[in-house]
Amino acid sequence: MKALQSGTKSRHIPVTMSDTSTPTPVIEIRDLHKSYGPLEVLKGVSLTAPRGHVVSLIGSSGSGKSTLLRCCNLLENSQQGEIMFMGEPVRWKGQGLARMPADRAQVTRIRTQLSMVFQQFNLWAHMTILQNVMESPITVLGQNPAEVEARARKLLAKVGIADKADAWPAQLSGGQQQRAAIARALCMEPKALLFDEPTSALDPELQQEVVKVIKDLAAEHRTMILVTHDMRLAADVSDHVVFLHQGRVEEEGPPDQVFGAPRTERLRQFLSATMAV
Numbered sequence: 001m002k003a004l005q006s007g008t009k010s011r012h013i014p015v016t017m018s019d020t021s022t023p024t025p026v027i028e029i030r031d032l033h034k035s036y037g038p039l040e041v042l043k044g045v046s047l048t049a050p051r052g053h054v055v056s057l058i059g060s061s062g063s064g065k066s067t068l069l070r071c072c073n074l075l076e077n078s079q080q081g082e083i084m085f086m087g088e089p090v091r092w093k094g095q096g097l098a099r100m101p102a103d104r105a106q107v108t109r110i111r112t113q114l115s116m117v118f119q120q121f122n123l124w125a126h127m128t129i130l131q132n133v134m135e136s137p138i139t140v141l142g143q144n145p146a147e148v149e150a151r152a153r154k155l156l157a158k159v160g161i162a163d164k165a166d167a168w169p170a171q172l173s174g175g176q177q178q179r180a181a182i183a184r185a186l187c188m189e190p191k192a193l194l195f196d197e198p199t200s201a202l203d204p205e206l207q208q209e210v211v212k213v214i215k216d217l218a219a220e221h222r223t224m225i226l227v228t229h230d231m232r233l234a235a236d237v238s239d240h241v242v243f244l245h246q247g248r249v250e251e252e253g254p255p256d257q258v259f260g261a262p263r264t265e266r267l268r269q270f271l272s273a274t275m276a277v
């Protein structure tokens with residue numbers, strides 16, 4: 001297997017001389033356990049997404065990557081372990097399979113500050129691209145429509161589809177739809193972006209359009225958790241790579257180490273199988 005060289009330079013947010021404290025991570029997960037009925041999918045996973053960092057999650061199909069991402073923004077309940085958002089622990093009620101967040105207002109607050117981008121774009125088919133991007137800031141955050149529109153148009157330009165503002169989702173290519181979905185996620189001005197295989201549904205040339213946008217966001221020091229099967233992308237944009245295997249963190253580290261000098265046999269096998277495709 002040819003080792004991937006990480007294209008990552010020093011991406012860490014500069015810390016001024018007067019600010020020597022470690023900033024609070026945007027997301028911190030400790031010892032998370034998650035089951036679907038009798039099937040334990042996450043078996044004590046810990047994960048930290050520091051501010052301005054990109055954390056990639058890699059692993060075989062079924063290893064629990066999407067489940068972990070969905071637990072992060074509280075789309076899924078978990079049975080044990082802690083989730084902290086900007087240092088604030090999620091409050092729980094109930095135990096085991098009955099455990100759920102205790103405070104709906106807290107869940108809404110956290111969820112509106114974490115934007116998710118899905119493999120299948122999930123644009124609203126009955127709205128134009130501009131309306132898709134503007135919808136949540138207006139209806140969920142109650143922001144001023146004129147201000148949201150100005151921001152939405154800037155974001156569409158940023159992802160290279162300003163000319164598609166009035167088009168319907170079905171009139172766009174997959175790569176354009178995914179870029180619209182990223183603009184929609186950004187328009188909420190989230191504290192972190194969660195990507196679940198954002199390029200997997202796309203043909204290779206369309207993948208590159210989306211990869212470029214993700215690289216631009218990484219260069220801007222956006223906080224991101226990125227689930228991907230694209231090892232080149234993970235190597236290029238990540239500060240930290242987490243390899244999940246059967247619901248556990250089998251190995252993690254900086255991309256140069258994870259891709260260049262994997263320590264566990266399972267990661268070596270995963271990488272050689274993935275790169276052989």
Ligand SMILES: Nc1ncnc2c1ncn2[C@@H]1O[C@H](COP(=O)(O)OP(=O)(O)OP(=O)(O)O)[C@@H](O)[C@H]1O
Nearest residue numbers: 036039041059060061062063064065066067068197
């Ligand atoms: N809603 C659900 N109900 C029951 N089991 C589920 C549910 N969602 C996921 N699972 C199971 O949990 C395990 C982990 O699934 P998950 O989708 O998190 O994997 P993944 O790592 O994202 O895989 P992929 O790379 O294929 O997307 C799998 O065994 C899956 O069948």
Ligand SMILES: [Mg+2]
Nearest residue numbers: 065066067196
């Ligand atoms: Mg998945």
